[in-house]
Amino acid sequence: MNDIKNVSVIGGGTMGNGIAHVFAMSGFEVTLVEAKQQFLDKALDAIEKNLDRMLSKQKISNDDKKATLQRIHSTLNTVEGVMKADLVVEAIPEQFDLKKKVFQEVDENAPKHTILASNTSSISITKLAAQTKRPDRFIGMHFFNPVPVMKLVEVINGLETSEETTQTVMGLAEKLGKVPVSADDSPGFVSNRVLMPMINEAIFCVYEGVAEPEDIDQVMKLGMAHPMGPLRLADFIGLDVCLDILNVLYDGFKDPKYRPCPLLVKMVDAGKLGDKTGEGFFKYD
Numbered sequence: 001m002n003d004i005k006n007v008s009v010i011g012g013g014t015m016g017n018g019i020a021h022v023f024a025m026s027g028f029e030v031t032l033v034e035a036k037q038q039f040l041d042k043a044l045d046a047i048e049k050n051l052d053r054m055l056s057k058q059k060i061s062n063d064d065k066k067a068t069l070q071r072i073h074s075t076l077n078t079v080e081g082v083m084k085a086d087l088v089v090e091a092i093p094e095q096f097d098l099k100k101k102v103f104q105e106v107d108e109n110a111p112k113h114t115i116l117a118s119n120t121s122s123i124s125i126t127k128l129a130a131q132t133k134r135p136d137r138f139i140g141m142h143f144f145n146p147v148p149v150m151k152l153v154e155v156i157n158g159l160e161t162s163e164e165t166t167q168t169v170m171g172l173a174e175k176l177g178k179v180p181v182s183a184d185d186s187p188g189f190v191s192n193r194v195l196m197p198m199i200n201e202a203i204f205c206v207y208e209g210v211a212e213p214e215d216i217d218q219v220m221k222l223g224m225a226h227p228m229g230p231l232r233l234a235d236f237i238g239l240d241v242c243l244d245i246l247n248v249l250y251d252g253f254k255d256p257k258y259r260p261c262p263l264l265v266k267m268v269d270a271g272k273l274g275d276k277t278g279e280g281f282f283k284y285d
């Protein structure tokens, strides 16, 4: 069970193409499963561009690039894509029903020993695991954006995740050159439970007119040694994503300290979502 060679990544968007990239670069055979050809092409293109960037910075050689690309196989067929997998990492959009459907299909078609992992940032691992017949071999493998750069993998244990599964996935993350940190399933895990209230509080400071966005970010950068201010980070993550995660915390704990700031709700309603729409707390070209 611990001998993982073939990894299937489902979803090749922002996170999935990065996850496929790091596994292939670390010597694993990767099968990238996408829903549509155009998204698959886009994912493979992104991986090649990111490898080229590493090549130009002399972090890898041309042979490394070639070998990495050769280890990435792709398909639009989930059943075919998971048939030989020892590990499946799901990175499709953050919608429970969508993930449930994919995990049920994967569970039926992947070998018995295969570990199923989700890159979800806020959906309960225990609840996703319960959609399958292998909750002991189900785990959260929460990577951070951009995946090839960010060192952390938050490894989330569902209620029934076995110790063997946790140890296998922790070891695997280390083989990718990452630093795994294990936590039990809980709303927002550790990362978003700590981060999102800070972002929300920064938004409350804007809402209440305490300070300008630039100044709030400056305080956190220069005073607290954060590389990015909370409002800049919120724009980068996406204000809609921040709102969704705050709602998960608010619903999960039923604690008013997680109440999303009305200004955040208003900005999402207005379609000002941050970098991806060109405007959030700051403007982007």
Ligand code: NAI
Residues within 6 Å of the ligand: 010, 011, 012, 013, 014, 015, 016, 033, 034, 035, 036, 039, 078, 090, 091, 092, 093, 094, 095, 102, 119, 120, 121, 122, 142, 143, 144, 145, 237
């Ligand atoms: P994305 O929207 O960039 O990519 C999702 C991809 O999944 C798309 O390319 C889509 O075509 C594909 N897809 C949809 N249904 C599919 C199916 N049935 N089979 C195969 N592919 C399918 O989303 P993103 O940002 O990569 O997020 C993916 C997951 O990672 C979400 O659960 C999100 O919460 C989580 N996450 C996102 C982070 C981020 O910074 N974007 C950070 C950490 C976790």
